[in-house]
Amino acid sequence: MAAAADVPFTPDLHLRLLLSIDRGHNVQRAVRAAVAPGARVLDAGTGSGLLAMIAAGAGAGHVVAVDRHHVTLARTVAAHNGLADRITFHEADLAALGPADLGGRFDVLIAMIHTNHPLIDEERSRLVLDLRHRFGTPDCVVIPGEVRYQATGCERLDWDLATELTDLDQAGEALRGAYGRDFGPLVDAVRHGVAMRGARPAKAVAHAWRSPTRSGALRFPRGDVRLLTAAHDWVSFDYQAATFPGFPDEVRLVATTAGRLTGVIWTQQLRYAGQPLWTSESYSPLATARLVDEGQEVTLLTGDRWRATNILSHHQPT
Ligand SMILES: C[S@@+](CC[C@H](N)C(=O)[O-])C[C@H]1O[C@@H](n2cnc3c(N)ncnc32)[C@H](O)[C@@H]1O
Secondary structure, rough: OOOOOOOOOOOHHHHHOOHHHHHHHHHHHHHHOOOOOOOEEEOOOOOOOHHHHHHHOOOOEEEEEEEEEHEEEEHHHHHHHHOOOOOOEOOHHHOOOOOOOOOOOOOEHHHHHHHOOOOHHHHHHHHHHHHHHHHHHEEEEEOEEEEEEEEEEEEEOOOHHHHEEEEEEHHHHHHHHHHOOOOOOHHHHHHHHHHOOOOHHHHHHOOOOOOOOOOOOOOOOOOEEOOOOOOOOOOEEEEOOOOOOOOEEEEEEEOOOEEEEEEEEEEEEEEEOOEEEEEEEEEEEEEEEEEEOOOOOOEEEOHHHHHHOOOOOEEEOO
């Protein structure tokens, strides 16, 4: 099954994540509530090392922190804070670790490795559950404990997929006219990435500093979208469950107002003990925008095509 490209984390991204102060405070509260004195804690995808340091400060007996990137930096930060002997850092891919690699099982699994993007996080959820099975004690507490998705149909005003794709077709024609060559494969490669790139609220994730006081959520600015449906519960997943069922193959929406449905905003909420830790939005466009009337039900397909392209299509009744 095709999947969206992964998100390469950089020190800059970690710094901006740390500056989402209310996310940090929410997770800090969760870690302090979960870690009993002497507990063994695994911080999977430690990044900056913040959550490993919070666990150590909360009285964990031993903390193991794993990431595939920038572990030297996280280790240096921990040492800088006098915690060098309380946290063991490993540079490794979590998916490739065996139980013997980390020296036993853990009472608490911190796995804040979601990317705010359902197309990537479906696999991340499988990984978190797999980590709990491979490394958790029978009563292992997982942070986040639950992931919820809601779907809201909307008209996106700042972006029009059909226009962008038409522009790309015209670019291909222009290149043929200018050079007498067919650049179809190059244009197709660009076309493949167009809908993926539109998934995130660009203004919120632009590479610019943002105020530490800004809300711990990633949203599309409301001037850029007009919501046409209520937020429909789509799927929720508890990390104490035995297996992860994956996302359903369709989403059903009912318009609360008439408009031009261009796509769906997914709201992802990571939760612990009934409280939200972090809320984020992403967007999937419809292949073709559709006019809807108030009260009209629309079923959109979230199967393999959506997973591979981020593009939704209509359910065709048989
Ligand atoms: C969203 S960041 C969060 C960092 C930190 N947990 C926090 O909440 O501040 C996710 C981190 O998980 C790491 N990560 C994701 N998948 C991983 C994998 N398969 N193996 C190791 N690290 C992974 C990334 O490199 C990144 O540093």
